Amino acid sequence: MTTAFSHIAIVGMGLIGGSFAAALKEYGLALSITGVDRDEATLRYAQQCGLIDHGLTSITPSLAGCSHLFVATPVGTFAQIFQQVAHHIPTVKVVDFGSVKGELSLELHQRFPQLDYLPAHPIAGSERSGIHAADSRLFMSRKFILTPLPKTSPDLTFQMQEVLQKISAHVCTMDPVEHDEIFGAVSHLPHMIAYALVDAISAMEKTSGLELSRYPGAGFRDFTRIASSDETMWTDIALANRSQLLNGLESFQNSLGNLRSAIENNDSESLKTLFRDARRYRDAIVRHMESTHA
Ligand SMILES: NC(=O)c1ccc[n+]([C@@H]2O[C@H](COP(=O)([O-])OP(=O)(O)OC[C@H]3O[C@@H](n4cnc5c(N)ncnc54)[C@H](O)[C@@H]3O)[C@@H](O)[C@H]2O)c1
Ligand SMILES: O=C(O)C(=O)C[C@]1(C(=O)O)C=C[C@@H](O)C=C1
Incomplete structure (x- = not known):
């Protein structure tokens, strides 16, 4: 079995699709890459930079020569993309890079049983989006989660593990439902809170008449960086991982309630x-991330 790819396609040539193409090119892991993106300027730029060899604005039977197709579009587009893949190129192996797995990937697996499908999720990214943000080193030393499904072929999982290790990602395998519980808490919830915090400050600026936006320091900038992330991507994630996010928001509201009561009651012991x-929990998490260069 070979571990490098011959002809592959990547649907969605933005931050994640573009970075994956760049990494495969840099490490010489694919003979030819076809980029599929609805945005022609994105395809032109990707081709000019040498990230792809061919560009297509939709999935067509001309992709039949590809062994693998990687899906890196917002998760709300997956059902339609899988439908086109199953219709035009049912023998291709499909790997998606979406931020939600769980119910979404189980539904795709059931709806398209003819596809050899492996759900995957790079725990790497940024608040930037689009092909101009692509970076061949994006996945280096970062966790890359694989959530194989009952009919995912062991060969596909093995081949992805090998390729991801070659681009220096740290591969972890887990159950897709467990994935959504974990990332609903440690990734999706913080994004919702960052958006909500900025929304609250914007509303306070309007009602107070104070120019709040002129005065933030590094604390505001650090806390809210992720509120500059793409709204389509995060709308799709919020709805696709709805039940885990609702649990997380309830837990956050409890913590906020405790904080509020302590302030109302001048309860310095509870606050401290x-x-x-x-602080201790956060410091331990960051120490662990730093020790693994994550
Ligand atoms: N940004 C992150 O930090 C991050 C990290 C891990 C996983 N992801 C996941 O990766 C996927 C892509 O995210 P991104 O940050 O690269 O987004 P992006 O906005 O940078 O890129 C998405 C690309 O997909 C194209 N596109 C959108 N809908 C399409 C369609 N129906 N057909 C063809 N092309 C289409 C867009 O033109 C764009 O070029 C999402 O599912 C996201 O959840 C993102
Ligand atoms: O660094 C960031 O800006 C990110 O938001 C990346 C981040 C995260 O760590 O939560 C966001 C969503 C992804 O699915 C994976 C990674």
């Missing part, structure tokens, strides 16, 4: 305990 415990 909450801040100290949160």
Whole structure:
């Protein structure tokens, strides 16, 4: 079995699709890459930079020579894309890079049983989007989750593991439902809170008449960086991982309620305990991330 790809296609040549193409090119892991994107300027730029060899604005039978197709569009587009793949190129192996797995990937697996399909999720990215943000080193030392399904061929999982290791990603395998519980808490919830915080400050600026937006320092910038992320991507994630996010929001509301009561009651002991415990938990997480270069 060979571990490098011959002819592959990537649907969605933005931050993630473009970075994957760039990594495959840099490490010499694909003979030819066809980029599929609805945006012609994106395809032109990707071809000029040498990230892809061919560009297409839709999935057509001309992709029949591809062994693998990687899906890196917002998760709300997956059902339609899988339908086109199943119709035009049913023998291609499909890997998606969406931020939600769980119910979404199980539904795709059931709806399109003819496809050899592996759900995957790079825990790497940024608030930037589009092909101009693509970076061949994006996945280096980052976790890359694989959630194989009952009919995913062991060969496909094995081949992805090998390729991801070659681009220096740290591969972890887990159950797709567990994936959504975990990333609903540690990735999707923080994004919702960052958006909500900025929305609250914007509303406070309007009602107070104070120019709040002129005065933030590094604390605001650090906390809210992820609120500059793409709205289509995050709308799709919020709805595709709805039940886990609703659990997370409830838990966050409880913590906020505890904080609020402590402030209302001038309860310095409770405040100090909450801040100290949160600081210790956060510091331990960051120490672990730094020790694994994640
Ligand atoms: N941005 C991150 O930090 C991050 C990290 C891990 C996974 N992901 C996941 O990766 C996927 C892509 O995210 P991104 O940040 O690269 O987005 P992006 O906005 O940078 O790129 C998406 C690309 O897909 C194209 N596109 C959109 N709909 C299409 C369609 N129906 N057909 C063809 N092309 C289409 C767009 O033109 C764009 O070029 C999403 O599913 C996201 O959840 C993102
Ligand atoms: O670094 C960022 O800006 C990110 O939001 C990346 C991040 C995350 O860590 O939450 C966001 C969504 C992805 O699915 C994976 C990674």
